[in-house]
Amino acid sequence: MTPKSLRYAYFPGCVAQGACRELYQSTQALTQALEIELVELKKASCCGSGTFKEDSQLLEDTVNARNLALAEELNLPLLTHCSTCQGVLGHVDERLKDAQAKNPAYVEQVNGLLKKEGCSPYRGSGEVKHILWALVGDYGLEALQAKVTRKLAGLKCAAFYGCYLLRAQDRIPYDDPYNPQSMENVFRAVGATPIYFPGRTQCCGWPLASYATEQSFTMAGGHIQAAIAAGADCLVTPCPLCHLNLDSRQPEVEKVIGSKLGLPILHLPQLVALALGVSPQKLGLDRHIISTSSVLDKLR
Template sequence: MPTQTLRYAYFPGCVAQGACRELYQSTGLLAQALGIELIELKKAACCGSGTYKEDSQLLEDAVNARNIALAESLNLPLLTHCSTCQGVLGHVDERLKEAQEGDPDYLAQVNGFLAKEHCSPYRGTTEVKHLLWALVGDYGLDALEERVTRQLSGLRCAAFYGCYLLRAQKSIPFDNPFQPESMEKVFQTVGATPVEYPGRTQCCGWPLSSYAPQESFKMAGKHLQDAIAAGADCLVTPCPLCHLNLDSRQPEVEKVIGKTLKLPVLHLSQLVALALGIEPKQLGLERHVVSTQPVLQKLGFIN
């Protein structure tokens, strides 16, 4: 285990507190099992999932500077379990840190909006970190392996990184944005078998779903079919928006592509928590649209 208790300012985001409540649930249980302390940022606002900048870059920066400043006021890194939140918050953090050096007037403008709301200014003193990076980089895979009480042997897991986690920022820790391995390493650490397939680093189609659903569902369908063809028992994603398109909308995807899929899609926190001995009923696995029973059967939880 890490020599000191890991503490984070926790930014759960909005989807995990609504449509994907099981992600919020499983992240809390996972952190508790690992001895990680999460201090939830109750006053944080939605990151905007990339939509604010369509109206105004300044709007996106001001809203998320405030979110980051809330973590800075606790002298803690900001932790999110959503790839989209990581992409938006991480990119804003990069941009504002660059503004400290190259465009202080712009940063002063951003902080002016925060001052009007009686918020602490953005200081650029912390970092934005996805749960995956925290597990791999801060907690460490060796320490994680020590906490595994139930090897997920025989389960073939296909990672779905998506796009925001890997390419929204100029640099990411602990991985290669074009040939990532961190999720596969986590799978191996908990005893599961990683499955490679072409679409694991591509967009799930969610950003298109509101105005071009057919195209969105075709994209999701291709990734799901490729994972099935590669022998995956399940898809595992670090993003609730990807989860919505790949799991919640899988019945609609099936209608568009004219094929039956029924591929379970797990949140990263759910998969790891299973290996730590947390029972499926505690992790909200029954909330998924596509039944997770085949996964639980393969792991011996049910007959």
């Protein structure tokens, strides 16, 4: 049994089922180790990663009201492991809940569009949680620490929060958006040493990558260099899009900044599951562009 028999409607998002498949793997491994039940929302659609609203706010709200309604049908909080999905879904949920009181006609418009497609209406009865918030706020750090079988002593981890997790929503009950500590507290709970560095709460550069590639890679390179200078053995991120820019594109980043980096970038579920004794192979640590062997060597 888990401390609270935790159960969530699971929204994996797109990237974890494609380019970052190891995030999907490691989330499954982590929740199984913690006896957290995930009910995957197989009918959910892409949240739009913030791009839908560039064409239409109504489009973003309607698409994500449908996603939120799928979780509401199960009477479960919606859980995601993607900061971008958290930011978009959480912000839409906040906006629609506010509209229920201040502009109910707008919510009726959204639900009217859902009804035309045979979808359940958005009721505003649910909650959107990133897996980080679930670990800190629901499972609890003491309970997590009690599950550790492989202490990460000696491993210096730098958190890279990114943008969406901290600043997309107006109300975040689990952390301070300007001076967050939740990831560092998780690191301590699993025996790792937190490393603080400039840029840990800034943008990784991913949103710029398609039209300002050099600037995007310069941003990413600066963050990685700052983490290395602070003594980090790895960066740990709660966002697969940050992971793509910091890990998958790190060789290209090196060319742009003219400097060798070679810093492993871990997904948050990978790090925590390692401490719970899950094998590196099961966590997909061999799928990374930048080898994670230096991290694993520290744990031997």
